[in-house]
Structures are given as C-alpha cells and as structure tokens.
Amino acid sequence: METTVIGKGLPKVDAWAKVKGNIVYADDFTLPGMLYAKVLRSKYPAARILAIDTSKAEALPGVQAVLTAKDVPNNNLRAKFGQSTDVGAQFEGLYRVLAEGKVRFMGEAVALVAAESLKVAEEALDLIEVDYEPLPGVFDPEEALQPGAYPVGENESNVVSRFKVRKGDVEAGFAAADVIIENTYRVPFVDHAYLEPESGVAWLDEDGVINIRVSTQVIEHFRTVAEVLGLPQNRVRVIGTWLGGGFGGKEDITVESFLALLTWKTGRPVKLTYTREESILAHSKRHAYVMKYKTGATRDGRLVALEAELISDAGAYTYLTPWVLLYSTVNATGPYDIPNVKVDTVAVLTNNPFGSANRGFGAIQPNVAYESQMDELARVLGMDPLTIRQKNCLRQGGSLATGFTFDRYVAVADVAEKAWQALGPVQENEDKNIRLGRGLAVGLMSYGRLTFLHDSSRSYVKLELDGSAVIRCGVPDLGGGQAQSLCQIVAEELGIPLEKIKIYIADTALTPLAGTTTATRQLYMSGNATLKAARELKERLLTKAAAMLGVRVAYLKIANEGIESTVDPQQRISLKEVINACATEGIELFCEAQFNAPFTEVPASEVISGRTFADFTFGAHAVEVAVDVETGAVEVRKLVACYDVGKAINVLNVEGQLEGGAIYCLGYALMEELAVEQGRIKTPSFSEYLIPTSADVPDVETILIESGAGLGPYGAKGVGEPACNSIAPAILNAIRDAVGVRVTSLPATPEKIALALRKEQ
Amino acid sequence: MELQKEITITVQVNGRPVTAVVAPEESLLEFVRNRAGVTDVKCGCNKGDCGTCTLVLEGQPVKSCLVLAAQANNKEVWTVRGMAADPLMQALQESFATHGAVQCGFCTPGMLVAARSFLAHHQQPDREAIKEALSGNLCRCTGYKKIVDAVAAVAASQASARD
Numbered sequence: 001m002e003t004t005v006i007g008k009g010l011p012k013v014d015a016w017a018k019v020k021g022n023i024v025y026a027d028d029f030t031l032p033g034m035l036y037a038k039v040l041r042s043k044y045p046a047a048r049i050l051a052i053d054t055s056k057a058e059a060l061p062g063v064q065a066v067l068t069a070k071d072v073p074n075n076n077l078r079a080k081f082g083q084s085t086d087v088g089a090q091f092e093g094l095y096r097v098l099a100e101g102k103v104r105f106m107g108e109a110v111a112l113v114a115a116e117s118l119k120v121a122e123e124a125l126d127l128i129e130v131d132y133e134p135l136p137g138v139f140d141p142e143e144a145l146q147p148g149a150y151p152v153g154e155n156e157s158n159v160v161s162r163f164k165v166r167k168g169d170v171e172a173g174f175a176a177a178d179v180i181i182e183n184t185y186r187v188p189f190v191d192h193a194y195l196e197p198e199s200g201v202a203w204l205d206e207d208g209v210i211n212i213r214v215s216t217q218v219i220e221h222f223r224t225v226a227e228v229l230g231l232p233q234n235r236v237r238v239i240g241t242w243l244g245g246g247f248g249g250k251e252d253i254t255v256e257s258f259l260a261l262l263t264w265k266t267g268r269p270v271k272l273t274y275t276r277e278e279s280i281l282a283h284s285k286r287h288a289y290v291m292k293y294k295t296g297a298t299r300d301g302r303l304v305a306l307e308a309e310l311i312s313d314a315g316a317y318t319y320l321t322p323w324v325l326l327y328s329t330v331n332a333t334g335p336y337d338i339p340n341v342k343v344d345t346v347a348v349l350t351n352n353p354f355g356s357a358n359r360g361f362g363a364i365q366p367n368v369a370y371e372s373q374m375d376e377l378a379r380v381l382g383m384d385p386l387t388i389r390q391k392n393c394l395r396q397g398g399s400l401a402t403g404f405t406f407d408r409y410v411a412v413a414d415v416a417e418k419a420w421q422a423l424g425p426v427q428e429n430e431d432k433n434i435r436l437g438r439g440l441a442v443g444l445m446s447y448g449r450l451t452f453l454h455d456s457s458r459s460y461v462k463l464e465l466d467g468s469a470v471i472r473c474g475v476p477d478l479g480g481g482q483a484q485s486l487c488q489i490v491a492e493e494l495g496i497p498l499e500k501i502k503i504y505i506a507d508t509a510l511t512p513l514a515g516t517t518t519a520t521r522q523l524y525m526s527g528n529a530t531l532k533a534a535r536e537l538k539e540r541l542l543t544k545a546a547a548m549l550g551v552r553v554a555y556l557k558i559a560n561e562g563i564e565s566t567v568d569p570q571q572r573i574s575l576k577e578v579i580n581a582c583a584t585e586g587i588e589l590f591c592e593a594q595f596n597a598p599f600t601e602v603p604a605s606e607v608i609s610g611r612t613f614a615d616f617t618f619g620a621h622a623v624e625v626a627v628d629v630e631t632g633a634v635e636v637r638k639l640v641a642c643y644d645v646g647k648a649i650n651v652l653n654v655e656g657q658l659e660g661g662a663i664y665c666l667g668y669a670l671m672e673e674l675a676v677e678q679g680r681i682k683t684p685s686f687s688e689y690l691i692p693t694s695a696d697v698p699d700v701e702t703i704l705i706e707s708g709a710g711l712g713p714y715g716a717k718g719v720g721e722p723a724c725n726s727i728a729p730a731i732l733n734a735i736r737d738a739v740g741v742r743v744t745s746l747p748a749t750p751e752k753i754a755l756a757l758r759k760e761q
Numbered sequence: 762m763e764l765q766k767e768i769t770i771t772v773q774v775n776g777r778p779v780t781a782v783v784a785p786e787e788s789l790l791e792f793v794r795n796r797a798g799v800t801d802v803k804c805g806c807n808k809g810d811c812g813t814c815t816l817v818l819e820g821q822p823v824k825s826c827l828v829l830a831a832q833a834n835n836k837e838v839w840t841v842r843g844m845a846a847d848p849l850m851q852a853l854q855e856s857f858a859t860h861g862a863v864q865c866g867f868c869t870p871g872m873l874v875a876a877r878s879f880l881a882h883h884q885q886p887d888r889e890a891i892k893e894a895l896s897g898n899l900c901r902c903t904g905y906k907k908i909v910d911a912v913a914a915v916a917a918s919q920a921s922a923r924d
Contacts, residue, residue: 016854195901245902695893
C-alpha cells in the first residue's frame with residue numbers, strides 16, 4: 001500500500017511542547033486554595049491495627065482533614081482494571097483504600113492528611129498515633145504455600161490462583177528424550193522506576209463532580225473511585241495527564257481514591273505527589289518468581305517434553321496477579337512446538353510489596369527460564385543457538401501448548417536469524433582479563449488484552465470547516481507515541497497534514513473511552529477505532545466529491561487536502577470545499593467509531609486452553625558481552641533487537657520502543673533488584689535501586705520486519721511490552737558463552753559471576 | 762546564638778528577579794518550581810540521583826535539589842524555558858524532537874540543559890564522551906540511543922559550521 005504519512009519517522013505531536021518544557025505534568029498543576037496531602041504508611045509489613053488516634057493531628061493548625069479506614073464509605077472492593085465485563089472472583093482481588101484490621105505490607109496506606117501546606121501535612125503525620133500489634137508475617141512464597149503458614153489476609157487462603165497447561169504425555173516425552181536439562185530459576189521483584197512519581201490534583205466543580213487530574217494509565221478508574229465514595233459513576237471525572245512514564249506501575253489506582261476522599265471531605269482542591277521513596281514503597285512491583293524447568297530433547301535437537309512449575313510471589317494484595325500469572329502460564333513454553341507439555345503455576349500472597357503489572361506482564365519471567373534452557377540444550381547437543389531455535393520454533397499453522405493456532409505469519413525463525421547475523425564478525429579480544437561471549441534469545445508476547453475481558457475502544461474524528469481535523473480519544477499517552485499514531489492514521493486517511501490535526505486525549509468527561517494504555521493495546525485497539533472513524537468520514541467526503549466532480553468514487557483519491565480523479569488529476573476539488581458542501585447539506589462531519597477485539601469466554605477451570613489472546617508479537621535479541629574474569633563485571637558491547645512489528649506506523653517511535661525496551665530489561669538482567677528482607681525494602685531510592693545510565697548501555701541496533709501480519713491498523717502489531725522480552729536471557733546466554741557460568745538468578749551481578757568463577761577454579 | 766528561621770532572598774530566574782522569604786532548608790528546586798512557577802524543572806528523586814531538576818546556576822549545570830535556595834541568593838538561574846532564544850538550545854530542542862529522543866519527556870528539560878552545557882565546552886565529542894556527560898541524567902524510556910544521536914547531530918553541525 002502506498003502511504004504518505006504512515007511509516008514515516010515524524011516528530012510526535014507532543015515532542016515540541018516537551019522539548020520546550022511546556023507540558024503540564026500532574027505535579028506542575030496547581031489551583032487556588034489548594035491543600036496538600038500526605039499519606040501515613042504502615043511501618044510494619046505484618047501487624048494488626050488495634051487503635052488509631054488522630055486527635056492531635058486534627059488539632060494542628062492548618063490541618064483540614066485526617067481520614068482513616070472508618071471515613072471511607074466503601075473501603076473494601078473487588079479490584080477492577082478498566083474492564084467493563086464481569087470476570088468473576090478468580091481474576092479479581094481485594095482493593096482496600098486504607099488499612100483496617102490487618103496490615104499486609106510495609107508502606108500500606110493507613111491514614112490521609114490534607115493541610116494548608118506540605119510542611120503542616122508532614123507534621124500532622126507524626127502526630128497520628130497508631131497502636132500496632134506486630135505479627136510474624138510470611139515473606140517466602142514457598143513457605144506461604146505450606147499448610148499452617150501465616151495467613152496474609154483475614155479469612156482468605158494465601159493462594160491467589162493456580163493455572164495449568166496439559167498437552168500430550170510428559171512422562172513418555174522425557175522417556176523418549178536423549179538429553180534432559182533441569183534448572184531452577186529465580187527472578188526478583190523489580191520497580192518500574194518511571195521518573196515521574198505518582199501525582200494528581202483533585203477538585204470539586206460547581207455541580208459537585210469530583211475532578212481528578214492525575215498521571216495514570218487507566219482513566220477508567222473513575223468507576224472505582226465512584227464506588228469508593230458511594231457516588232454515581234457520572235459524578236467522578238478523571239483527566240489523564242501526559243505521563244512521565246508508566247510501564248505498568250500506573251495501571252493500578254495510585255493517588256486517585258485518596259485525592260477524591262480528601263476533596264470530598266474538605267470541599268477544597270487537593271494535591272498529592274509521592275516522593276521517590278514513597279513511590280518505591282507504595283506501588284506495585286514486577287512479580288518475583290521461582291521457576292523449575294525440565295526440558296527434554298532428542299539427539300538431533302528436537303524438543304520432546306517440557307515441564308514447568310512457576311511460583312509467583314504476589315506480595316500483599318491480589319491486584320493484577322491472576323492475569324499476570326495467566327500470561328506466564330500461556331507463555332511458559334515459549335514460541336516452540338513441543339509435543340508434550342505440563343505447566344503448573346501458582347501465585348501466592350506474602351507480606352512483601354504487592355506485585356502487579358510491569359512492562360512484559362508475566363511473559364518476561366518464564367522467557368528468562370525457557371531461553372536459558374534452550375541455550376543449555378544447544379550446548380549439550382553441540383548445536384549453535386540459532387539452529388536449535390529454528391528447528392523447534394513455531395511457524396504459521398503451528399500451535400501453542402494451549403491449543404491456540406497461529407493462522408498468520410510467525411516470525412520467530414526470521415527474527416532469530418537476522419538478530420544473530422547482525423552481530424557480525426567476532427572481534428579480537430584485546431585484554432587478558434576479558435572474555436567475550438555471544439547470546440541469542442527469542443520470545444513471544446501478546447498485544448491486546450486477554451480476550452475474555454471483551455475489550456473495546458472508541459474514537460471520535462471530526463472535520464472543521466477550515467479543513468482541519470479534531471480527534472477525541474480517551475487514550476492516556478505514556479510517551480510511546482500513543483496520540484501521535486492516531487494523528488498519523490487520520491492524516492493518512494483524510495489527506496490532512498499533521499499540523500492541521502488536533503488530538504484531545506484521556507478525559508472521561510470529554511473523550512470517548514478508549515480503554516487502558518496497558519497490554520500493548522492502544523495502537524491495536526484505538527488505532528483501529530480511529531481508522532474506522534476516519535474511513536467512514538472519508539467515504540462521506542468521497543461520495544460528496546463524486547457528485548461535485550461528476551467522477552465515480554472508484555476513480556477518486558484523497559490526498560494533499562484535496563480529492564482528485566486518479567485518471568485526470570485536473571479534476572480536483574479542495575477538501576475544504578467538499579467539507580463546506582457537506583456542512584451545507586447537513587451531512588455529518590464527525591464520526592465516533594468503536595473497535596472490538598475478539599471475545600472469548602472466561603476460562604472455566606484451572607486448565608487453560610484455546611484462545612486467550614488476540615495475537616502475538618515475535619522478537620529476538622542477540623548480544624555480545626565482555627566479562628571481566630577478575631571482577632565479574634559484564635559490559636554489553638553489542639545489542640541487536642529484531643522484531644516483526646507488522647507495520648511501523650511511525651518508525652522513530654517503533655525504534656524508540658525497541659531501544660527503550662531492550663535497555664529497560666538490560667537493567668533486569670544485570671543490575672536491578674528490589675531487595676526485600678522480611679518485608680522491608682532495602683533499596684528505597686535511586687541511590688540503592690540502580691537503573692541503567694547512558695554510560696552503562698550500548699547503542700541498540702534495531703531491525704524491523706514489516707510482515708503486515710498484525711491485527712492493528714495497516715497490519716501493525718503492538719511492540720511496547722514485547723520489546724523488553726528476551727533481552728535478559730540473551731545476556732545470560734552470552735555470559736555463559738563468555739565464561740562458562742550459567743547464572744540462574746537475576747540480576748547477574750559482578751558478585752554472582754565472580755563467585756561462580758572462583759567456585760569453578 | 763539563635764538560628765535563623767527565615768531568609769529573604771532574590772534569585773534571577775530566567776532573567777526575572779524572584780524575591781521570597783524562605784526557610785534555610787528550602788532547596789533551589791522547590792524555589793524555582795513553587796516560588797518562581799518555573800515547572801519545566803522536574804523533581805524525580807529529590808536527592809541528586811536522577812538529574813530531572815538540572816538547571817544552570819551561574820553558568821554551571823547543577824542538580825537543583827542539591828542546592829539550597831539561599832545559596833542562589835543574588836545569583837542567576839536558567840532553565841529550558843528561559844533559554845528559548847539560545848541558538849545552541851534551539852538546535853538541541855529541534856534535534857531531540859526530530860531524532861525521537863523524547864518519549865515521556867520528563868527527563869527532557871534536565872537532559873537538554875546538561876547537553877547544552879556539555880556542548881558549549883566540548884568541540885567534537887564522540888558518542889562515548891556524550892554518554893559520559895549525560896550519565897547523571899536518567900532516562901527510563903529511550904534506552905539513550907536517540908538522545909545520544911540527537912546530541913551527536915548537533916555536535917556535528919557545530920563542527921561543520923566552524924569549518
């Protein structure tokens with residue numbers, strides 16, 4: 001297809017305001033008469049609250065409100081995540097606004113204060129007296145699974161959910177295997193470390209609607225906030241700001257309920273912004289996993305059986321844990337065709353920080369394990385890493401162990417080959433303490449939500465009389481170009497230059513709801529909704545122009561702000577004239593369209609089968625590392641990411657996702673770990689929780705395959721989350737190649753590698 | 762001796778004098794954001810780890826969360842918004858936008874200030890030198906490549922302009 005705007009690496013609509021420092025992020029916004037809020041947080045990971053005395057805090061001059069659980073109209077809810085369908089208790093857990101009874105993690109919100117200044121609010125926190133009875137707690141997920149383990153909740157089991165996949169007969173499969181590799185892998189809790197801490201401002205407008213202007217990935221939380229306050233849903237409005245990063249950490253409710261409660265109580269505008277330390281303490285983490293893997297292959301490198309047991313540490317509350325676990329369950333085999341599979345997964349509550357969404361959403365953890373296993377198999381069999389993958393990977397027509405069949409192009413073999421070859425010739429090694437090594441890993445990950453969530457998105461496109469266009473679409477923009485891609489779609493379809501398109505996003509009162517900016521779904525869902533609306537308008541314009549020009553629609557095209565005959569370009573009329581003619585005749589110059597993803601039923605049992613996702617994105621990472629055998633330090637010298645992106649709507653943004661995604665999880669591989677001891681976070685700030693700096697990273701080389709096989713507009717696939725898959729195992733495999741050490745627990749710190757090297761000597 | 766509880770200071774923020782009575786512990790970051798209303802300077806960590814609060818104080822890039830407001834009394838502070846007419850800053854801004862060096866944008870103002878200060882004093886830096894110079898400014902979105910591309914492109918055009 002010939003395109004004029006789609007595929008171009010154009011600067012984003014928001015780029016100019018961002019480089020000029022003009023974007024008003026959540027904390028940059030203030031209102032007259034605004035109060036400042038602070039949250040009192042539990043100092044114990046497990047305790048019972050016996051009493052709370054707020055009288056001294058309330059008496060402090062300047063304090064306008066002090067709230068505890070008893071002040072929350074509905075403090076205990078079933079957590080929703082923007083879905084409008086009822087998915088049942090199996091996939092939902094307790095969302096508690098403020099702690100009551102048992103405290104379940106350190107940092108859990110206990111009380112709220114709103115005061116005339118931040119300083120007074122902070123002083124008031126110190127005056128709230130909480131009488132705690134410390135409880136033993138449980139901090140190890142395997143221990144929490146044992147009978148008689150400390151119960152994290154009041155009456156509920158520590159088990160959040162269990163899933164299984166069954167295919168063939170693994171016993172028989174392993175009996176037929178010539179080689180069996182068994183390993184246990186451990187991955188830690190990690191933080192999203194977006195640079196903008198959670199923040200928002202709330203106010204009551206003149207007719208009693210609570211407005212919350214907040215940094216969030218999910219404006220649909222207005223429904224939960226309404227439920228917390230016992231208000232009708234149309235009395236809460238959420239305005240999403242441009243986010244200073246999200247990565248899944250702003251998918252759950254953060255400050256919204258707190259702000260709404262304080263504004264409702266005081267009638268005044270209220271601001272709440274977390275400090276970095278509070279952000280790390282309060283929000284979700286990527287789940288820590290223990291993964292036992294057993295993989296069997298024949299002598300010629302054919303996979304014959306895979307058995308996996310995954311234990312997910314859900315932390316203190318359920319949040320998105322069941323969904324994340326389901327992703328892990330479906331992804332546990334990787335993109336491989338394996339005749340005999342047995343996967344058992346379980347997520348369990350502990351008194352650790354709670355786990356929830358983090359870019360990669362449960363696909364990332366098993367990827368570390370299955371790609372390490374493939375590498376070990378290749379070594380034992382004397383095969384190269386590319387060949388073993390090409391021999392076993394899924395292709396079009398192949399099926400996952402759940403039975404889901406890929407009826408479209410499956411790029412695994414191609415992305416693996418292109419990434420691996422791009423590393424180029426092996427360099428000479430100049431330093432005697434340095435060992436070079438190379439690693440390859442592939443991965444698959446869905447884009448779009450779980451199909452039983454019955455996802456939909458709506459978008460509104462309108463033409464103005466001067467030939468400009470407006471888009472209204474409730475997408476939160478995390479910086480990935482979510483708004484930009486919609487503008488490019490409208491520009492392409494309607495022949496209107498980008499600078500004449502204005503987009504309004506993320507406002508539950510004024511933009512059609514487009515669903516969450518999560519699950520790598522916005523281009524797929526809102527892109528399709530916008531495309532549908534734009535094409536409907538295009539049809540109306542062409543029909544009108546056909547009448548005006550006396551040329552049949554089939555011979556007309558829309559381009560450069562005009563409609564012209566494909567046969568005789570002299571026969572041309574400006575878009576503005578057609579629009580005005582439509583306006584005169586009362587032809588609608590707006591269209592709101594809805595796009596629905598494929599719908600499936602909620603899984604009826606623990607055994608997962610059939611379709612759970614709309615589609616998948618396939619990618620590979622190849623790396624070259626230099627390991628210092630004295631210090632154990634790892635430097636990634638080359639890093640190639642190759643992905644089938646379907647179609648790049650904006651090539652700069654796609655590359656940006658792949659580059660950023662690779663480095664996001666280069667940190668996972670080498671340096672990031674939210675260290676938690678007995679429920680206490682030992683890495684409370686960016687001084688201890690280290691993320692990659694510019695000096696730590698290579699230039700990521702990106703290779704895009706544009707197969708057109710995606711379900712998104714123009715055949716695009718989603719890449720935001722898949723981008724950070726497979727980089728961590730590629731690095732682990734390269735370390736193994738360089739120094740012979742198989743690191744089975746992340747991160748691969750210099751200490752771990754140096755110790756393993758000493759052990760070997 | 763009694764400790765001073767408040768100090769009256771005047772800071773030139775983007776060419777405009779801002780006078781306020783501040784507590785001795787108030788940071789320059791708080792002063793610039795809350796007293797001067799210059800919010801392009803961000804607070805990402807408030808302890809010098811992330812660099813989102815980088816601004817120019819008396820010609821030097823500093824992390825303003827680590828500087829006391831009182832230390833800037835009678836001194837000059839510049840942020841991205843105040844450098845709108847500066848040709849080197851303009852070149853960097855355009856380069857960041859066209860190279861895709863901006864994703865969420867929260868690190869961008871600090872990153873631009875750091876990059877401008879670096880390029881003002883370094884003629885033909887290679888990529889490694891640029892990475893080193895920007896290593897005090899965290900970015901979680903981009904993986905840094907396009908940021909380095911953007912800065913390198915401006916460095917190259919500066920060099921060719923001199924030739």
